[in-house]
Amino acid sequence: MRLAAVSAEGLSIGLAPGLTLADARARIPGVAVADADPYADALWLERIADGCDRYTPMVAIDGPNGLLLDISGAAHLFGDEAGLRTDLLARLDRLGMAARAVIADTPDAAHALARHGDDIGALPVAALELGSAETLALRRAGLKRIADLSARPSAPIAARFGEEATDRLARVTGARDIRISPRRPEAALVVERRFAEPIGHTDAALAAVEALATEAASILDARHRGGRRFEARLFRTDGLVRALRIETGLPTRDVPLLMRLFRERIDALDDPIDPGFGFDLVRLAVPRAEPLAPLQLALEGGTVAEDELARLIDRLSTRLGRDRVLRHAPQDAHIPEQASFAFPAAAPRTIGPWPASESGEPALRPVTLFDPPQRIQVIAGVPDGPPQRFQWRRAAHEVVRAEGPERIGALWWRRADNGGRTRDYYRVEDTHGRRFWLFRHGLYGRETAAPDWYLHGLFA
Amino acid sequence: MPAPNHLLASLRARVDAIEGVKPKERARFALGHPGLDARLDGGLPLGRLHEVFAAQPEDQAAAIAFALVLAMQGGTGPVVWVRQDDAVKISGRLHPPGLVDLGFDPARLVEVLAPDEKALLRAAGDAVRCPDVALLLVEPGRAARTIDLTATRRLSVAAEASGVTVLLLRGSGEPAPSAAHSRWRIRAVPAVPLEADAPGHGTIDLTLLRHRGGIAEFSLTLEWNRDQFAFREPALSGAVVPLPAHRPAVA
Numbered sequence: 123m124r125l126a127a128v129s130a131e132g133l134s135i136g137l138a139p140g141l142t143l144a145d146a147r148a149r150i151p152g153v154a155v156a157d158a159d160p161y162a163d164a165l166w167l168e169r170i171a172d173g174c175d176r177y178t179p180m181v182a183i184d185g186p187n188g189l190l191l192d193i194s195g196a197a198h199l200f201g202d203e204a205g206l207r208t209d210l211l212a213r214l215d216r217l218g219m220a221a222r223a224v225i226a227d228t229p230d231a232a233h234a235l236a237r238h239g240d241d242i243g244a245l246p247v248a249a250l251e252l253g254s255a256e257t258l259a260l261r262r263a264g265l266k267r268i269a270d271l272s273a274r275p276s277a278p279i280a281a282r283f284g285e286e287a288t289d290r291l292a293r294v295t296g297a298r299d300i301r302i303s304p305r306r307p308e309a310a311l312v313v314e315r316r317f318a319e320p321i322g323h324t325d326a327a328l329a330a331v332e333a334l335a336t337e338a339a340s341i342l343d344a345r346h347r348g349g350r351r352f353e354a355r356l357f358r359t360d361g362l363v364r365a366l367r368i369e370t371g372l373p374t375r376d377v378p379l380l381m382r383l384f385r386e387r388i389d390a391l392d393d394p395i396d397p398g399f400g401f402d403l404v405r406l407a408v409p410r411a412e413p414l415a416p417l418q419l420a421l422e423g424g425t426v427a428e429d430e431l432a433r434l435i436d437r438l439s440t441r442l443g444r445d446r447v448l449r450h451a452p453q454d455a456h457i458p459e460q461a462s463f464a465f466p467a468a469a470p471r472t473i474g475p476w477p478a479s480e481s482g483e484p485a486l487r488p489v490t491l492f493d494p495p496q497r498i499q500v501i502a503g504v505p506d507g508p509p510q511r512f513q514w515r516r517a518a519h520e521v522v523r524a525e526g527p528e529r530i531g532a533l534w535w536r537r538a539d540n541g542g543r544t545r546d547y548y549r550v551e552d553t554h555g556r557r558f559w560l561f562r563h564g565l566y567g568r569e570t571a572a573p574d575w576y577l578h579g580l581f582a
Numbered sequence: 583m584p585a586p587n588h589l590l591a592s593l594r595a596r597v598d599a600i601e602g603v604k605p606k607e608r609a610r611f612a613l614g615h616p617g618l619d620a621r622l623d624g625g626l627p628l629g630r631l632h633e634v635f636a637a638q639p640e641d642q643a644a645a646i647a648f649a650l651v652l653a654m655q656g657g658t659g660p661v662v663w664v665r666q667d668d669a670v671k672i673s674g675r676l677h678p679p680g681l682v683d684l685g686f687d688p689a690r691l692v693e694v695l696a697p698d699e700k701a702l703l704r705a706a707g708d709a710v711r712c713p714d715v716a717l718l719l720v721e722p723g724r725a726a727r728t729i730d731l732t733a734t735r736r737l738s739v740a741a742e743a744s745g746v747t748v749l750l751l752r753g754s755g756e757p758a759p760s761a762a763h764s765r766w767r768i769r770a771v772p773a774v775p776l777e778a779d780a781p782g783h784g785t786i787d788l789t790l791l792r793h794r795g796g797i798a799e800f801s802l803t804l805e806w807n808r809d810q811f812a813f814r815e816p817a818l819s820g821a822v823v824p825l826p827a828h829r830p831a832v833a
Binding site: 435446467476 | 650714
């Protein structure tokens with residue numbers, strides 16, 4: 123086991139990342155260690171990145187331990203660039219994070235400066251982050267610093283150390299500027315409110331959200347648009363953020379409706395909103411807006427006919443999650459479980475016509491389908507014959523009538539090995555008149571020696 | 583005798599005052615079988631709560647089919663089906679091609695999956711107040727403990743106010759006190775076989791256990807015909823062994 127990361131105190135007494143744990147213990151017997159958890163680190167970095175949204179919407183994760191913020195046109199809100207940097211470092215300090223922040227003209231320059239030094243020219247060539255072989259070759263050639271490289275013509279460098287070396291050099295020195303791609307796309311509309319005195323109650327924060335929603339609604343109204351998605355972000359003073367997202371099936375700018383959905387959302391949260399030391403920034407974003415004509419109320423005291431069902435779907439989707447409020451659409455597939463698919467009712471789509479069933483026939487497809495099919499014990503007269511008796515959920519069922527097999531092949535063209543087993547479906551009825559849909563998985567003798575049986579669905 | 587009619591009338595008025603506004607007499611919908619509808623005085627009222635029980639856990643699919651038939655006969659508007667996760671575990675997920683085979687148009691269906699009974703009742707409470715919904719199906723899991731007299735009363739009062747017909751699919755539980763307008767027990771029975779001894783059209787044995795309008799308990803065996811959109815009596819054929827009306831549960 124090796125040390126993955128070392129605190130500042132550890133560094134000062136001679137520990138370094140990469141040292142074996144036994145070595146470290148030998149040097150400092152009482153050294154405190156914890157298991158490295160890169161996943162939790164990444165999650166924490168995401169949360170800090172969320173908090174950095176207060177400075178600019180253009181935030182990107184940079185490696186396992188870095189963040190890149192594009193503060194073009196945003197720094198004046200904090201006085202100047204240095205003011206923004208001070209504010210950011212103060213907040214991180216309050217979270218107990220040791221951080222290094224630099225401001226540079228291009229993302230790559232900022233990346234290199236934050237990790238390797240204060241002056242671009244004086245940075246070691248390792249700051250180019252080329253492969254170890256190239257870095258070594260550069261050093262052996264006597265090119266130890268960035269300044270050594272940038273003083274020379276680029277063609278010989280490219281010829282000797284590869285195209286990438288000149289490319290990286292151009293990016294770090296700022297000759298080539300490649301913008302960051304932000305973590306989330308820019309919202310169609312953002313309104314926010316800052317508080318000099320942090321607000322300590324969730325209700326007060328919700329009132330702020332309501333005020334913002336009213337503001338957003340009037341802007342949307344002027345643009346003849348309605349929002350489909352809304353996201354309220356409550357920024358805590360210590361830099362953490364709580365996000366509340368809602369979605370509606372139809373574009374809307376109805377403030378009471380939005381607030382009702384936000385309350386649903388809060389009720390459905392697993393852990394309640396903790397204001398901590400208070401929220402100092404509340405932001406409402408409308409990531410998705412669609413055209414919505416302005417409404418005119420009927421003059422004679424009439425009301426606008428609202429789509430009540432869409433409202434119900436929105437409420438239920440907000441409370442239970444959009445994957446729990448479903449509609450069904452047909453799909454052209456012969457595998458029974460793929461003959462239809464469910465999609466969130468909150469995201470309407472046009473549905474094709476359902477294939478008509480054959481007239482005169484009884485129901486050939488069951489009312490309910492088990493997913494996955496349930497394994498059953500079957501006794502059949504011959505291995506490839508219809509079932510005679512089967513055991514399901516600890517009860518024995520005597521098959522009186524059976525129809526089949528309806529042979530349904532596997533989707534062999536979708537599989538790498540062109541394999542998959544054929545299913546032989548039987549519609550059976552037991553002594554009590556219950557009707558089941560059973561299948562034998564695999565053709566006896568050709569695909570398998572001992573085919574398994576499954577119960578797939580129930581008929582009325 | 584000092585006018586007992588007058589006394590009775592004043593008593594009625596007091597009872598009415600306690601009960602609040604009398605619900606309006608709702609339109610009825612026919613179930614699609616002349617004999618059955620005649621017994622029900624023209625069908626079941628819309629905007630009420632009806633309960634459907636399965637005789638045995640295995641009869642749940644038959645109960646679901648009966649509820650779907652009621653949904654087809656009771657209007658053409660959207661159907662909201664609130665299912666508890668337990669119920670899905672017991673009887674499987676809805677299979678739209680199978681619903682089409684019964685004659686039901688899946689485009690009408692909005693399926694809501696509730697993780698537990700509390701969420702189920704809450705979602706049902708929201709859906710029953712939505713006037714756009716034609717019919718609400720509520721399918722709790724195995725042991726529906728919190729669906730008692732109070733919960734059903736709430737649902738039925740809301741149903742009367744909004745006009746949404748509510749069907750409560752109660753599984754095979756023992757009937758508990760409830761405020762339902764009618765209560766049915768559904769049992770699958772052997773269908774008339776088709777050629778080559780194939781299982782025939784879905785056939786159910788339905789029993790009216792309770793009716794607010796004072797209709798006595800009766801039971802009928804009917805076969806659902808999708809093509810004609812109606813129930814019919816299964817044609818007796820020599821191949822069918824007549825069965826006693828109430829067989830023991832396990833043969």
